[in-house]
Amino acid sequence: DAGVIQSPRHEVTEMGQEVTLRCKPISGHNSLFWYRQTMMRGLELLIYFNNNVPIDDSGMPEDRFSAKMPNASFSTLKIQPSEPRDSAVYFCASSSGTGVSYNEQFFGPGTRLTVL
Amino acid sequence: DAKTTQPPSMDCAEGRAANLPCNHSTISGNEYVYWYRQIHSQGPQYIIHGLKNNETNEMASLIITEDRKSSTLILPHATLRDTAVYYCIVRPRMFGNEKLTFGTGTRLTIIP
Numbered sequence: 163d164a165g166v167i168q169s170p171r172h173e174v175t176e177m178g179q180e181v182t183l184r185c186k187p188i189s190g191h192n193s194l195f196w197y198r199q200t201m202m203r204g205l206e207l208l209i210y211f212n213n214n215v216p217i218d219d220s221g222m223p224e225d226r227f228s229a230k231m232p233n234a235s236f237s238t239l240k241i242q243p244s245e246p247r248d249s250a251v252y253f254c255a256s257s258s259g260t261g262v263s264y265n266e267q268f269f270g271p272g273t274r275l276t277v278l
Numbered sequence: 279d280a281k282t283t284q285p286p287s288m289d290c291a292e293g294r295a296a297n298l299p300c301n302h303s304t305i306s307g308n309e310y311v312y313w314y315r316q317i318h319s320q321g322p323q324y325i326i327h328g329l330k331n332n333e334t335n336e337m338a339s340l341i342i343t344e345d346r347k348s349s350t351l352i353l354p355h356a357t358l359r360d361t362a363v364y365y366c367i368v369r370p371r372m373f374g375n376e377k378l379t380f381g382t383g384t385r386l387t388i389i390p
Contacts, residue, residue: 255321269321271321
């Protein structure tokens with residue numbers, strides 16, 4: 163398996179532009195997570211899905227951020243409009259499991275976003 | 279989730295055992311101890327987890343004290359590739375509580 167795939171790996175954009183980050187989870191995994199990492203705040207969860215349904219979006223910073231999971235093999239994280247403070251590395255992770263038991267999370271390589 | 283406390287940094291000589299401590303004095307009965315690590319510029323990587331018994335896998339061993347208020351991750355023969363930030367996370371292992379809350383971790387440096 164190729165693992166969790168994220169694209170693009172690097173994104174440089176100007177303030178005010180729309181940014182879309184993409185994630186393909188590991189086949190067969192039914193949970194998908196979006197994290198953001200900055201020097202100031204460390205690694206923090208933005209949102210996660212279970213069976214394509216958003217379960218916890220309490221970490222989404224504000225309305226400029228939105229995430230979708232239209233099917234089990236694809237998710238997007240969109241920032242519109244982008245701001246310089248959104249500059250960070252964004253990680254996608256996936257895991258498997260149901261009910262009362264689930265397994266470890268596998269992380270993708272991340273997307274390094276720079277907003278000028 | 280229970281809060282964890284880890285030393286900010288540690289050094290270990292290559293080939294020696296690296297012992298990384300973690301305090302979680304407020305851990306609840308249904309909470310597991312998880313360890314992840316993050317090598318520079320990569321996504322975090324799962325290492326091991328446990329509830330109350332000691333655990334071992336191909337990467338590491340996890341020793342949890344009898345009162346479960348602290349644990350130690352052991353890398354038996356550290357290599358330069360083990361240089362990374364190691365995160366100790368405590369959380370329930372159940373649906374609806376799947377998120378990982380990362381602290382600041384321990385930056386482990388393996389010395390040649």
